[in-house]
Amino acid sequence: MKSFYRVMLGQGSMYAQECREQGYIGAGFDINQDLSNSLPEEWRKFNKQFIPIYLEANPGKSKISAGLRCGALWTICKGIMIGDIILSPDGKGKYFVGEVQSEYRFVPGVDQPHQRQVNWFEEKIDRSEMSDSLKNSTGSIGTVSQISKYREELEGLIKGDAPKPVLISTDETIEDPAVFALEKHLEDFLVANWSQTPLGREYDIYQEEDNFGRQFPTDTGPIDILAISKDKNEILVVELKKGRASDSVxxxxxxxxxxxxxxxxxxxxxxxGVIIALEDDLRIRRALKVAPNIEFYRYEVRFDLIKA
Incomplete structure (x- = not known):
């Protein structure tokens, strides 16, 4: 089954029109060598090899920034498969849409030498037609984001159909999907109001240029929020569970x-680490007894109907 990705083509979509006209997606990240023989099946191995190379070319950058950029580069060059669908913002409120047609190629002497051939569709997707959840995912800071969970909506938009609102949970660790439906914007709300939370007094959500610590990729899945202490001495992993979470979290x-x-x-x-969920239970409390570097926070959601 094909996957869907949002790919930023340069800061501020500066290369979007060129990529559309010339039929490709690409990246640079100051790694100016042919990667044809350096693309392992696991992006973690790629990062281990190329993070030092990136940092050597950019000595002022952090390992977090290097990890994000190298992970994005591997995804563009290797992780995205032939037949997958790409959405790229045009910088004017719409998205170019295309299908990946080729494996990796290296084009020396250009700003984005690491390329994949793409067949761009004639139709564009207007951001105003997207659901709020899809807007948030496609508008997130970062070079590449996986948006396949919006497959049904995206397929409809590509065909020109209006999106249908869907409120479901596919997360097996969520024990109350009905509550999940009400709280589906929890992550958006937390990010938008981070500075007003207790965590925001001690930590900042990681952000550097076009990188942002939301849905931070790892080899076992994305971290909901990655934050860093204001003195830069502590990295905080934040996992959100909408509804009542099981101890597997x-x-x-x-x-x-x-x-x-x-x-x-x-x-x-x-x-x-910090786990944020609607409520804890005995199982989570027992598990956290032997995990002193993980804290648990409860949140509250209120929804009132007031008769006028």
Missing amino acids: VGQIQRYMGYIAEVIAEEHQRVS
């Missing part, structure tokens, strides 16, 4: 934290 966040500690964190940085 503890193992999930520990996997994410292990990845950050091994691959991303600097030597002086410690890694902590």
Whole structure:
């Protein structure tokens, strides 16, 4: 089954029109070598090899920034498959849509030498026609984002059909899908109001140029929010569970934290975690007893109908 990706073509979509006219998507990231023989099946191996190369070319950047850029480069060159669908913002409120036609190619001497051939469709998608959830996903900061969970809506938009609102949960760790439907914008709300939360007093959501610590990729899945302490000495992994979460989320966040500690964190940085859910239970409390570097926060959602 084909996947769907949103790909930014240069800062501010500066290369979008050129890519459409010449039939490709591309990236650079200051890695100016042919990657044809350096694209392993696992992006983690790619990052291990190329993060030092990126940092050597950009000594002022952090390992987080390097990890995001190298991960995005691997996705463009290898992770995206022939037949997958690309959405790229044109910088004017619409999205170019195309289908990937070729494997990786290296074109030396251009700003975006790492390329994939794309058959761009004649039709564009207007951002105003998207659901709020899809707008948030396609509008997130970052070079590449996987948006296949909006497959049904995207297929309708490509065909010119109006989107149909769908409120479902496909997350098996969520024990109350009915509550999930009401709270589907929890992540958007938390990001938008981060500075007003208790976490916002000590941590900032990671952000550097076109990189943003939301849906941060790891080899076991994306981290909901990646934050960093204001003194830069601690990296915080935030996992959101809409509704009542099971204790399996503890193992999930520990996997994410292990990845950050091994691959991303600097030597002086410690890694902590926060789980945010509607409520805890005995199982989560027991699991957290032996995980002192993970905290649990409850949230409240209110929905009132007031007779006029």
